[in-house]
Amino acid sequence: MKKRIYRILAVLTAACLLLAASGAGAAKAENELWWKNTIAYEIYVRSFRDTNGDGIGDLKGITQSLDYLKELGAGALWLTPCYASPQEDNGYDIANFYEIDPVYGTMADMDELIREAGERGIRIVMDLVFNHTSDANPWFVEARAGRNNEKSDWYIWRDPGEDGGAPTNWRSIFGGSAWEYDPIRGQYYLHTFLKQQPDLNWENPEVRAELYKMINWWLDRGLGGFRIDAIINIKKFLPFRDFPADREDGLCSIRRMLEKAQGVYLFLDEMARETFRPHDAFSVGEVFDEKEEDLPFIIGENGCFSTMFDFSEKHIGADPRGWYASALPTPEEYKAAVFAAQRRCAGVGFFSNIIENHDEPRGVSHYLPAGERSDAAKKMLGGLNFMLRGLPFLYQGQEIGMENTVFDSIGDVDDISTLDEYRVALDAGLTEEQALAAVAPFSRDNARTPFQWSAEANAGFTAGTPWMKVNPNYPRVNLADQRGRPDSVYEFYRSLIALRKSPDYAETVVYGETEPYLPEEKDLMAYFRRGDRTLLVAGNFRSEERTMPLPGEIGALLINNLPELSAADGAVRMAPWQFLVLELA
Numbered sequence: 016m017k018k019r020i021y022r023i024l025a026v027l028t029a030a031c032l033l034l035a036a037s038g039a040g041a042a043k044a045e046n047e048l049w050w051k052n053t054i055a056y057e058i059y060v061r062s063f064r065d066t067n068g069d070g071i072g073d074l075k076g077i078t079q080s081l082d083y084l085k086e087l088g089a090g091a092l093w094l095t096p097c098y099a100s101p102q103e104d105n106g107y108d109i110a111n112f113y114e115i116d117p118v119y120g121t122m123a124d125m126d127e128l129i130r131e132a133g134e135r136g137i138r139i140v141m142d143l144v145f146n147h148t149s150d151a152n153p154w155f156v157e158a159r160a161g162r163n164n165e166k167s168d169w170y171i172w173r174d175p176g177e178d179g180g181a182p183t184n185w186r187s188i189f190g191g192s193a194w195e196y197d198p199i200r201g202q203y204y205l206h207t208f209l210k211q212q213p214d215l216n217w218e219n220p221e222v223r224a225e226l227y228k229m230i231n232w233w234l235d236r237g238l239g240g241f242r243i244d245a246i247i248n249i250k251k252f253l254p255f256r257d258f259p260a261d262r263e264d265g266l267c268s269i270r271r272m273l274e275k276a277q278g279v280y281l282f283l284d285e286m287a288r289e290t291f292r293p294h295d296a297f298s299v300g301e302v303f304d305e306k307e308e309d310l311p312f313i314i315g316e317n318g319c320f321s322t323m324f325d326f327s328e329k330h331i332g333a334d335p336r337g338w339y340a341s342a343l344p345t346p347e348e349y350k351a352a353v354f355a356a357q358r359r360c361a362g363v364g365f366f367s368n369i370i371e372n373h374d375e376p377r378g379v380s381h382y383l384p385a386g387e388r389s390d391a392a393k394k395m396l397g398g399l400n401f402m403l404r405g406l407p408f409l410y411q412g413q414e415i416g417m418e419n420t421v422f423d424s425i426g427d428v429d430d431i432s433t434l435d436e437y438r439v440a441l442d443a444g445l446t447e448e449q450a451l452a453a454v455a456p457f458s459r460d461n462a463r464t465p466f467q468w469s470a471e472a473n474a475g476f477t478a479g480t481p482w483m484k485v486n487p488n489y490p491r492v493n494l495a496d497q498r499g500r501p502d503s504v505y506e507f508y509r510s511l512i513a514l515r516k517s518p519d520y521a522e523t524v525v526y527g528e529t530e531p532y533l534p535e536e537k538d539l540m541a542y543f544r545r546g547d548r549t550l551l552v553a554g555n556f557r558s559e560e561r562t563m564p565l566p567g568e569i570g571a572l573l574i575n576n577l578p579e580l581s582a583a584d585g586a587v588r589m590a591p592w593q594f595l596v597l598e599l600a
């Protein structure tokens with residue numbers, strides 16, 4: 016019987032990869048676009064690092080963390096909106112695109128951040144929110160002042176319906192009617208999100224020209240690119256009309272109208288021509304529910320964006336009645352959604368792969384079975400996502416395995432969508448306690464708690480009082496504890512990043528095709544990456560040992576989330592939550 020222990024090999028390989036990654040690589044991949052060979056990292060500015068003790072993260076906090084982010088290996092940082100804003104939706108309600116909100120710093124801080132990041136080979140990517148503005152934006156203030164001024168057609172206005180009420184029965188994403196009455200104009204304006212977030216009228220060429228001007232202004236300042244918010248919402252289905260109600264409130268989700276709209280990519284292509292392409296800027300779209308035939312227009316060779324997020328896993332278990340009726344994904348559902356997404360983008364372009372972001376619960380709490388929070392399981396989930404074809408997009412805290420937080424009462428909740436879903440749950444007859452327990456696993460606040468730098472007070476995030484309660488698990492889960500500890504989640508991510516950047520493997524890891532392996536094997540998620548080498552990536556989604564037959568001889572063990580690997584008789588014995596990247600001979 017052939018039985019080998021790969022422990023030493025794994026350690027050696029990891030060491031070689033780290034060395035290789037720090038040298039100047041000669042991989043073929045080098046000639047391709049810069050962002051494909053790096054990894055991207057999302058920063059929720061409010062919760063990353065506070066430097067002036069007001070309890071809110073700021074731009075200086077990011078600048079002071081650049082050496083850390085470079086050590087991690089991030090080549091692009093997406094910052095959530097830090098423009099001037101009343102903060103009704105934590106900055107996704109922009110009052111002035113040309114100003115930094117004083118809570119986050121100044122324009123000089125932003126220039127410094129762009130420059131300091133650039134010196135470290137890191138590009139800054141800002142959030143482009145232009146489906147809507149804040150109702151405090153001077154554009155809207157002017158628009159609502161009358162029906163005949165320069166900006167009166169910059170937003171979407173309609174006369175009251177026949178009964179004098181809202182023009183249609185659409186429900187906004189954050190609950191309630193999507194229409195708000197304005198007494199001065201005697202009309203309603205449309206808001207897909209909060210009523211403080213009126214939708215811009217993209218059909219108006221002046222609006223588009225003004226937005227392109229703003230984008231170019233930022234790109235000329237040295238910005239690396241943009242993450243583009245909620246773009247699927249900018250094109251509306253005309254003429255406006257009611258849709259069948261989907262809840263007892265008699266309203267229908269505005270999504271039903273949006274998903275019928277055609278031609279959004281004509282707008283986006285125009286935008287790319289006017290802004291991103293001449294600047295050679297990076298762009299990543301927040302695109303939901305795209306049609307497969309539209310993918311080439313979005314991320315193809317001449318697509319309007321460099322890449323877009325794959326959100327297919329996010330929808331698993333969603334129930335139209337609300338979060339209270341929704342289920343968490345099972346490993347089999349997760350695997351199926353991921354493989355389907357990999358198939359869709361094959362030969363077309365690059366998805367950006369995530370397990371979480373500032374709008375979602377923590378991936379390790381969402382995709383791993385209830386209660387399974389071991390480091391091994393966290394590494395497995397992270398590794399399975401990271402090794403997919405596409406751009407790995409880490410969210411702050413993911414690299415140290417941050418988990419969902421705990422809510423002692425609804426008073427702990429900041430997120431407007433959680434508050435809305437809580438009300439929906441109460442309306443459906445749940446008690447307060449049941450409603451809180453039902454919405455907690457889906458809350459956006461889970462990802463928005465302060466970054467856990469250390470075991471010091473407030474997890475080292477602030478010297479003041481944090482704007483949002485720190486996750487109480489910070490003494491156990493924090494960066495200071497993990498940095499330099501070889502078996503930590505953090506060092507595991509670093510080894511994945513080193514593999515992606517290593518000259519020998521970059522071609523395969525970045526560009527190789529994904530091919531599912533044994534997809535029907537329950538609780539096993541495995542796939543090949545086929546490029547100039549063949550890798551087998553596998554994770555055991557089970558708290559029990561299992562065997563996995565091998566498709567061939569193992570050439571090298573590249574990544575292992577556990578100290579050992581035993582292989583015998585053409586199979587590997589996988590311990591609970593074991594994750595492997597093997598090179599086939």
Ligand code: GLC
Pocket residue numbers: 104107108144208244245301373374
């Ligand atoms: C996007 C953002 C989210 C925000 C919404 C409205 O989905 O990611 O945080 O609430 O747009 O702007």
Ligand code: CA
Pocket residue numbers: 065066067068069070071072073118
């Ligand atoms: Ca601050």
